[in-house]
Amino acid sequence: MAASKEPGAPRLAALAALLADETRAACLLALLDGRAWTAGELARHAGVAPSTASEHLGKLVAGGLLAEERQGRHRYLRLADAQVAQLVESLAGYAAPDGGERPRTLGAASARDAMARGRTCYDHLAGRLGITLTDAMAERGLLRVDAGFALTDAGLSWFRGLGVPLGGGGRRPLVRRCLDWTERRPHLAGAAGAALCGHALAAGWIERIGSGRAVRVTTLGARVLRAELGVSAPD
Secondary structure, eight states: OOOOSOTTHHHHHHHHHHHSOHHHHHHHHHGGGSSOEEHHHHHHHHTSOHHHHHHHHHHHHHTTSEEEEEETTEEEEEESOHHHHHHHHHHHHHHSOTTOOOOSSHHHHHHHHHHHHSEEETTEEEHHHHHHHHHHHHHTTSEEOSSSOEEOHHHHHHHHHHTOOOOOOSSSOSSEEEEOTTTOSEEEEHHHHHHHHHHHHHTTSEEEOTTSSBEEEOHHHHHHHHHHHSOOOOO
16 A cells, blocks of 8 residues: 655544544543543543553553653653643544433433533633633623634733733743533633633632532632622533
């Protein structure tokens, strides 16, 4: 068989092969919570033996999708960077069937609803919470959404007033559109989205539900949302 004349074809095919496995896909989706997981935790999450998980994780590390760090007996893994997170989230949104799959248990239905209400998308906020914040920022003139996403001068001042450092430089854009796979609308991502999410968690405006990606707005956070953006937390 003749080799492809398109130089990027082999790399794209190799990437597709990495993603074309349910166990590896489950591990990548779990790591969208932005935290590092041990190999054992990922094995239990994917429902496979530790030896099987180790083999799959090794392929993801070798393929550049995961980064690993060893501390004592434990091996921690996380997504390699925000670009990988964007790729996985985008593919998950594209692959999701219209309306989503019907949960088979009450627990699964509750987990699905919690994820749709508010969750972390790697290091920024998504779900109805992420959309609510994005829309409110746009309505208040803090965020331009007419031609891509861009913070206005008022938006930069708003972040400074909240005490949320945005940093500077680096290859990561300050703001970026990220398509929300449950809402099918873009929410705020990029360095600003990550800074806002990190500050909200640290300040106690939101809290994680269990060990997954779902988050909920706290009583303090509800007051902040009303005061700063004039919105209520998603039901």
